[in-house]
Amino acid sequence: MSGHSRFMRTTWLLTARQTLDFGDFEARVRCIGTKEAADLADLARKRNVFSRHSWEKNFYVDRLRQFSERTVIEVDRAGDPDKILVEARVAADCIEWLCTLSSVFAISRASLQRQLGITEHRADVIDFVIGPRFEYLKSSRRAQSPRTGIPVDERFIRRFRRLGFPSLVQTCVSSHAFSERLRSATKWLLASRLDPVMEAAVVKSSIALESLLIASDTEPLSRSLSERAAFILGKDFVERQNLAQAIKRFYDMRSGIVHGNKRRQKTLSSETLEGIDRLILLLCLAIAANANTISTMEDLVAWCEERRWGGSSKGLYLPFKPSSIRNALQCFRGV
DSSP states (O other), X not given: OTTEEEXXXXXXXXXXXXXXXXXXXXXXXEEEOHHHHHHHHHHHHHHOHHHHHSTHHHHHHHHHHTTTTEEEEEEEEESOHHHHHHHHHHHHHHHHHHHHHGGGGTSOHHHHHHHTTOOSSOSOEEEEEEOGGGOOEEEEEEOOOOOOOEEEOHHHHXXXXXXXXXXXXXXXXXXXXXXXXXXXXXXXXXXXXXXXXXXXXXXXXXXXXXXXXXXXXXXXXXXXHHHHHHHHHOSSHHHHHHHHHHHHHHHHHHHHHHTTOHHHHTTOOHHHHHHHHHHHHHHHHHHHHTTTTOOSHHHHHHHHHHHHTTOSOOOOOOSSOHHHHHHHHHTTTTO
């Protein structure tokens, strides 16, 4: 596109079988074929003077060939490459995080990690034991798990759009007052989903929730988070009560880990962690969908307080079906 600069980044988290296009946002997730990679390398060699006459000749041409049959996140922006680079990188980060996180509604944490080849032993590891005078030898090996990436196919794209993720991507990248909170929350949530150690994952998910909904360091965490999450997502008294109880149950689990409370550590549950991950993501989607009416964190706190005291404030627009909340709460049942 004339006058536009083009940013491309490979991703190991996604495997594009179809193109996920973000339309007017001018970004996409797609696979670059062998011929296209060769054509790009050839254009760079022909049109760029440095690629023809300097030490850079082989470096850039060879690097473009390495895009062959790789999934990339591609961002187009008008203007000089150096000026658009920061924005393009932020956009690519948010797209990668949210595409990966959208799998929360389709596969479990354990399934995601198996698909991505993530274990507590992330590299090829060899153990070897040698006894006195080499009379005893024993060895074991833990090979690195194969990695496939999350398939970006027709089903993935339908779910991604139906739940409102394109709007969340744009809000994360924009200059909106909530964009930094949304980026922080999704970054921590992704770190949690990719962590094979459950205790560490619980702490990271709690940081994601706090970075999204806590306005002040002096606030009581469990109460503030449970109330705000319940008011944002709950459509009636029963659902709000269930949401508040779910958040409090998660924070009991988190407190047991952080403070070494053995009684609370017994509540450690992969189902609870799955449920809280879904709720955090639903909260992000809801806040992004209402970015025009909830402009700042102060607005959100005031709105929640009005709802708390029976004020006249209307409920927020939720871009997803009510079943998404019910399914998230189902994870807490029987725990």
